[in-house]
Amino acid sequence: MSGAQPIENADRPGFLASALSAEGRFSDGASARRWLDERRRAQRCHVERIPFSDLRGWRFEPDSGDLTHESGHFFRVQGVHARCDFPAPLRFEQPIVNQPEIGVLGILAKRFDGVLHFLLQAKMEPGNIDLVQLSPTVQATRSNYTRVHGGKRPRYLDFFLQRGVNRVLVDQLQSEQGLFFLRKRNRNIIVETREDVPLHEDFHWLTLGQIKTLMQEPHTVNMDTRTVIAAVPLVAGGGEALAAGSPAHPAAGSFGEALIASTLAQDEGCQPIEAVLSWLTEIRACAEIDCQPCALNSVPGWERDAHELRRRDGRYFRVFGVEVESDAREVPGWTQPMVQPVETGIAAFVTKRIGGLLHFLVQARMEPGVWNLIELAPTVQWLPGVPTDEDQAPYLLEAVRTDGAGVVRHRSTQCEEGGRFYRYSTENLVVELDPADDRPAPANYTWVTLGQLNTLIRYGNHLNIEARSVLACLDVQG
Amino acid sequence: MSGAQPIENADRPGFLASALSAEGRFSDGASARRWLDERRRAQRCHVERIPFSDLRGWRFEPDSGDLTHESGHFFRVQGVHARCDFPAPLRFEQPIVNQPEIGVLGILAKRFDGVLHFLLQAKMEPGNIDLVQLSPTVQATRSNYTRVHGGKRPRYLDFFLQRGVNRVLVDQLQSEQGLFFLRKRNRNIIVETREDVPLHEDFHWLTLGQIKTLMQEPHTVNMDTRTVIAAVPLVAGGGEALAAGSPAHPAAGSFGEALIASTLAQDEGCQPIEAVLSWLTEIRACAEIDCQPCALNSVPGWERDAHELRRRDGRYFRVFGVEVESDAREVPGWTQPMVQPVETGIAAFVTKRIGGLLHFLVQARMEPGVWNLIELAPTVQWLPGVPTDEDQAPYLLEAVRTDGAGVVRHRSTQCEEGGRFYRYSTENLVVELDPADDRPAPANYTWVTLGQLNTLIRYGNHLNIEARSVLACLDVQG
Numbered sequence: 001m002s003g004a005q006p007i008e009n010a011d012r013p014g015f016l017a018s019a020l021s022a023e024g025r026f027s028d029g030a031s032a033r034r035w036l037d038e039r040r041r042a043q044r045c046h047v048e049r050i051p052f053s054d055l056r057g058w059r060f061e062p063d064s065g066d067l068t069h070e071s072g073h074f075f076r077v078q079g080v081h082a083r084c085d086f087p088a089p090l091r092f093e094q095p096i097v098n099q100p101e102i103g104v105l106g107i108l109a110k111r112f113d114g115v116l117h118f119l120l121q122a123k124m125e126p127g128n129i130d131l132v133q134l135s136p137t138v139q140a141t142r143s144n145y146t147r148v149h150g151g152k153r154p155r156y157l158d159f160f161l162q163r164g165v166n167r168v169l170v171d172q173l174q175s176e177q178g179l180f181f182l183r184k185r186n187r188n189i190i191v192e193t194r195e196d197v198p199l200h201e202d203f204h205w206l207t208l209g210q211i212k213t214l215m216q217e218p219h220t221v222n223m224d225t226r227t228v229i230a231a232v233p234l235v236a237g238g239g240e241a242l243a244a245g246s247p248a249h250p251a252a253g254s255f256g257e258a259l260i261a262s263t264l265a266q267d268e269g270c271q272p273i274e275a276v277l278s279w280l281t282e283i284r285a286c287a288e289i290d291c292q293p294c295a296l297n298s299v300p301g302w303e304r305d306a307h308e309l310r311r312r313d314g315r316y317f318r319v320f321g322v323e324v325e326s327d328a329r330e331v332p333g334w335t336q337p338m339v340q341p342v343e344t345g346i347a348a349f350v351t352k353r354i355g356g357l358l359h360f361l362v363q364a365r366m367e368p369g370v371w372n373l374i375e376l377a378p379t380v381q382w383l384p385g386v387p388t389d390e391d392q393a394p395y396l397l398e399a400v401r402t403d404g405a406g407v408v409r410h411r412s413t414q415c416e417e418g419g420r421f422y423r424y425s426t427e428n429l430v431v432e433l434d435p436a437d438d439r440p441a442p443a444n445y446t447w448v449t450l451g452q453l454n455t456l457i458r459y460g461n462h463l464n465i466e467a468r469s470v471l472a473c474l475d476v477q478g
Numbered sequence: 479m480s481g482a483q484p485i486e487n488a489d490r491p492g493f494l495a496s497a498l499s500a501e502g503r504f505s506d507g508a509s510a511r512r513w514l515d516e517r518r519r520a521q522r523c524h525v526e527r528i529p530f531s532d533l534r535g536w537r538f539e540p541d542s543g544d545l546t547h548e549s550g551h552f553f554r555v556q557g558v559h560a561r562c563d564f565p566a567p568l569r570f571e572q573p574i575v576n577q578p579e580i581g582v583l584g585i586l587a588k589r590f591d592g593v594l595h596f597l598l599q600a601k602m603e604p605g606n607i608d609l610v611q612l613s614p615t616v617q618a619t620r621s622n623y624t625r626v627h628g629g630k631r632p633r634y635l636d637f638f639l640q641r642g643v644n645r646v647l648v649d650q651l652q653s654e655q656g657l658f659f660l661r662k663r664n665r666n667i668i669v670e671t672r673e674d675v676p677l678h679e680d681f682h683w684l685t686l687g688q689i690k691t692l693m694q695e696p697h698t699v700n701m702d703t704r705t706v707i708a709a710v711p712l713v714a715g716g717g718e719a720l721a722a723g724s725p726a727h728p729a730a731g732s733f734g735e736a737l738i739a740s741t742l743a744q745d746e747g748c749q750p751i752e753a754v755l756s757w758l759t760e761i762r763a764c765a766e767i768d769c770q771p772c773a774l775n776s777v778p779g780w781e782r783d784a785h786e787l788r789r790r791d792g793r794y795f796r797v798f799g800v801e802v803e804s805d806a807r808e809v810p811g812w813t814q815p816m817v818q819p820v821e822t823g824i825a826a827f828v829t830k831r832i833g834g835l836l837h838f839l840v841q842a843r844m845e846p847g848v849w850n851l852i853e854l855a856p857t858v859q860w861l862p863g864v865p866t867d868e869d870q871a872p873y874l875l876e877a878v879r880t881d882g883a884g885v886v887r888h889r890s891t892q893c894e895e896g897g898r899f900y901r902y903s904t905e906n907l908v909v910e911l912d913p914a915d916d917r918p919a920p921a922n923y924t925w926v927t928l929g930q931l932n933t934l935i936r937y938g939n940h941l942n943i944e945a946r947s948v949l950a951c952l953d954v955q956g
Binding site: 100101102104142168171172173187189274275277278281282284285286288290458459460462 | 578579580582620646649650651665667752753755756759760762763766768936937938940
C-alpha cells in the first residue's frame with residue numbers, strides 16, 4: 001500500500017483556473033460534444049427488458065425471496081424495514097440493493113499548459129438515457145477489478161491502486177442513494193499524474209470548465225463523475241483566487257463571483273462550522289431511528305410477477321431484469337436486475353445572499369440506506385411515492401417548481417447511476433432567492449456557505465449524493 | 479429544537495488557560511481529591527454478582543438466545559459474526575451489546591475569574607473500581623431521560639436539551655468500544671453557560687488542569703468524562719497560546735510545550751491532513767469486511783451456565799448479572815447484566831519529534847462494532863483473548879511494556895464505562911521515542927500531529943474510544 005503523496009502548494013492546486021477554462025488543450029466546447037456524439041455512434045449497444053427467469057446466474061432465494069447472484073458477488077436485492085420519528089413519523093418497508101463492497105470512482109488529472117485537465121470516459125451503462133455518458137476514468141466495483149466476472153481489467157486502474165509518485169487531490173468515502181442502496185459507499189478519488197498517459201479513443205481530457213458546461217446539458221455527465229467533481233472546491237484558497245484574477249468580493253455582482261466568495265467563506269457566514277456540526281449532531285442524537293435489513297419476502301405491500309417487482313400502488317419504483325449487448329465493455333453481454341423509479345425526481349438547492357454572502361439552505365434528511373442514517377440533503381429532494389409526511393408538502397417544493405420564486409441559476413436533467421438504475425432522471429436546480437425573502441426555515445434546515453459544504457464533503461458521509469450532484473453543477477463561468 | 483449559538487471569539491475559548499490552571503475557584507488539587515473521597519464515603523452503594531435467574535425483567539429469548547429486557551429498552555446482548563482481511567485475516571464470533579439509542583455525555587462549563595471550569599459529578603456506577611468516579615455533568619441514555627425506568631430526571635439535563643443562550647463548545651457523535659458495543663455512538667457535548675447554576679453536593683467545578691491532574695490517578699475520572707475531555711483541544715489557536723504566555727515553539731524543550739506546538743500544527747507536520755485522509759480512505763476502501771449481527775445462540779465457542787456466559791477457553795470476556803443497591807442514583811436499586819473482560823487492557827500512544835515537532839503514531843484498526851468499521855486507534859491497543867493475527871505480535875507492544883524503549887510521558891490505569899463493564903481497566907500510556915529512532919512502521923500506521931488528531935475528532939467517528947481516552951490524559955502542566 002503506497003502512502004499518499006503530499007499536495008505541494010495546497011493553496012493553489014489550480015481548481016479555479018481549470019474551472020474558468022471554457023476550452024481545453026484538446027477541444028473547445030463544441031468539439032468535446034462532437035467527440036462524445038461520435039463515441040455514442042461508435043459504441044454498439046442494445047438493452048432490452050427480460051423476464052426474471054431469463055436472468056443468467058440470478059435467482060430468488062427460496063427462503064428469503066432475495067434476488068441474488070449465484071457467485072455471491074455483485075449485489076443482492078433484499079428488504080429493509082425502517083422507522084423514524086424525524087422530521088415526522090415515517091415508515092419505510094421496501095426492497096433495497098445491498099452491495100457491501102466499496103467501489104472506486106477515480107478521475108485521473110494532468111496539467112496541460114499549466115491547466116488541470118480531467119480524463120473522462122465515454123462509457124455505456126445499460127440504465128443511462130442515451131446509453132453512453134461521460135464517466136470517471138475508472139468506475140469499478142471490486143468485482144470488476146478482481147475480475148469476478150472474468151472480463152478485462154479496467155484501463156488506467158493502476159494509477160489509483162499503485163499511486164507511486166502521483167499526487168492525490170481528493171480521496172473520500174461517500175454515501176450513494178439512501179433510498180435504494182443499503183449503506184453503500186464509494187471511494188471518490190482524483191489523482192494527478194505527471195506521467196505520459198496513453199490515450200484510448202473512448203477517453204478525453206477536459207478542463208473543469210468544459211465539464212461544467214457539459215453538465216448544463218441533459219444526460220451527458222454521469223452520476224459517478226458528478227459525485228467526484230462535487231469534491232473539487234471551485235477555488236482552493238484566496239491565493240488561487242488572486243492568481244486566477246478573481247479576488248473574492250463578498251458582495252460580488254455575478255453569481256459566479258458570489259460562488260467564489262462563498263467557497264472561500266469558512267467562518268464569515270451566518271454561523272461558524274461548529275454551530276453547523278452541533279445542529280447536525282443534535283438532530284442525529286435526538287432522532288429515534290430503527291433500521292433493520294430483512295428478507296425481501298417479508299416486505300409488505302410489494303408484489304412480484306414474472307416480469308417485475310413493484311409496489312402494489314404502482315408508485316415509487318420497480319425492479320426488473322435487462323439483457324445487455326455491447327462491444328465496448330469488459331464483457332460482450334450480460335443480464336442483470338435493475339431498479340427503476342417510476343417518476344422523475346427533483347433535487348434543488350435554494351440559495352440566498354445573507355449579509356451579501358451567498359448561502360445554501362441544506363436539510364438534515366433521514367434515508368434508510370445512507371451510512372449515517374441522517375445526512376445533509378439539498379433544500380428540496382423529492383421523488384413521487386417516497387414515504388413522506390403526508391400532512392405537509394415538502395418545504396419549498398412548489399417554490400422551486402414554479403418560476404418566479406427566485407432566479408434559476410442552474411437547471412438540468414441528470415441521470416442517476418446507469419449500472420443499477422434504469423433511466424432514472426432527476427431535475428437538478430439551483431435557485432437564488434431575493435435577499436429580502438425572509439420566510440423562516442423549519443428546524444431541520446440551516447443556511448451554510450459553500451466553503452462549509454466543501455469542508456463537510458471532505459470529511460465524508462455528511463452530504464448525500466443528491467446534494468453533491470447538484471453542487472457539482474455549480475459553474476463560475478456564468 | 480433550539481439552534482446552536484455561535485462561539486464568540488472562536489480562537490480563544492480559553493482552553494489553554496484552563497489547562498494551565500492547577501487550582502480552581504473552588505478547590506486546589508488536594509481539596510478536590512478530598513471532596514471526591516468524601517462523596518465516596520457519603521454515597522452508600524453495594525454491588526453483588528447474581529445468577530441470571532435473579533435478574534429482574536431480563537431473560538434469554540427462547541428463539542435467539544439473546545439476553546433482553548422485557549420493556550424492549552436498555553440494551554440487548556446478542557451475537558456478531560465478523561470477518562475481515564485487514565490487517566490480517568481475522569474472524570470475530572462473539573456476544574456483543576446492542577444499545578441503539580444515542581446517549582448524552584454532557585459537561586457544563588462556566589467561567590469563574592475568567593477561567594473555564596467544568597462541572598463534574600461524583601457518580602456511582604456498578605462496574606467502577608472504587609464505585610464512585612468523576613463523571614460528566616449529565617450521563618444519560620434516552621431511557622434515562624425519558625424515564626423508562628421510572629426514576630428521577632437527571633440534574634442539569636435542560637442545559638443540554640434546551641440550550642437557549644448558552645454556548646456550545648463541543649458537540650460530536652463518537653463511537654464506543656467496538657469490541658463490545660454494536661455501532662453504539664454517544665453524543666459528546668460541552669455547553670458553556672453564564673447562568674447561575676445551583677450546586678448539588680455531588681457536583682464540583684474543576685479547571686481542565688485539575689481534571690488532568692486527577693487523570694494521573696487510577697480509577698478517578700471515568701471513561702465518559704475522558705471521551706468528552708478528549709474533544710477539547712489543549713489550545714484553540716495561536717492567539718490563545720500567546721494570551722496564556724505559551725507561544726508555540728516547534729522545537730520546544732518540555733513535553734508540555736511540545737504538546738502545545740503539536741496541537742497548533744495542522745499542515746506543518748510530516749504530511750498534510752489530505753494525505754492522512756487519503757491513507758485512511760484507501761484502507762477503508764480496500765479492506766474486505768463482512769460484519770453480521772446474529773442471534774446469541776448462533777455464536778460458536780461460547781457457553782453459558784446459571785451464572786455466566788463465557789468463551790470456552792475462559793479468556794477475552796464474560797457476561798453475568800449484578801444486583802445494585804444505592805442511595806445516590808435515580809432509582810434505589812436494580813439488577814442488570816454486565817460485561818467483564820478477563821484481563822487488563824493496554825492503550826498506548828507512541829510519540830516522536832519529527833523535524834522537532836511532536837507526532838503521534840496512529841493505527842487504522844478494524845473492530846466489529848465501531849461505526850466506521852475501521853477507525854483510528856492508539857499505537858498499541860491490546861486486550862488478551864481478542865481475535866488477532868497469531869503470526870505476529872502487536873506492533874510495539876513489547877516496547878511500551880518495557881521501560882527503556884522511550885520516555886514514559888503518561889502512565890495511569892483507567893476504568894472503562896462502569897454502567898456496562900464490570901471492573902474493566904486499561905493501562906493508558908504515552909511514550910516518547912528518541913527522535914533518532916527510525917524503525918519503520920507497518921502500512922496501517924501513520925504519524926500525525928495532535929492538531930490533525932483534534933480535527934479528525936471534531937468531524938466524528940474517526941478516532942476510537944481507546945485513542946480518545948489516552949489523548950484525554952495529555953497534560954500541558956508537565
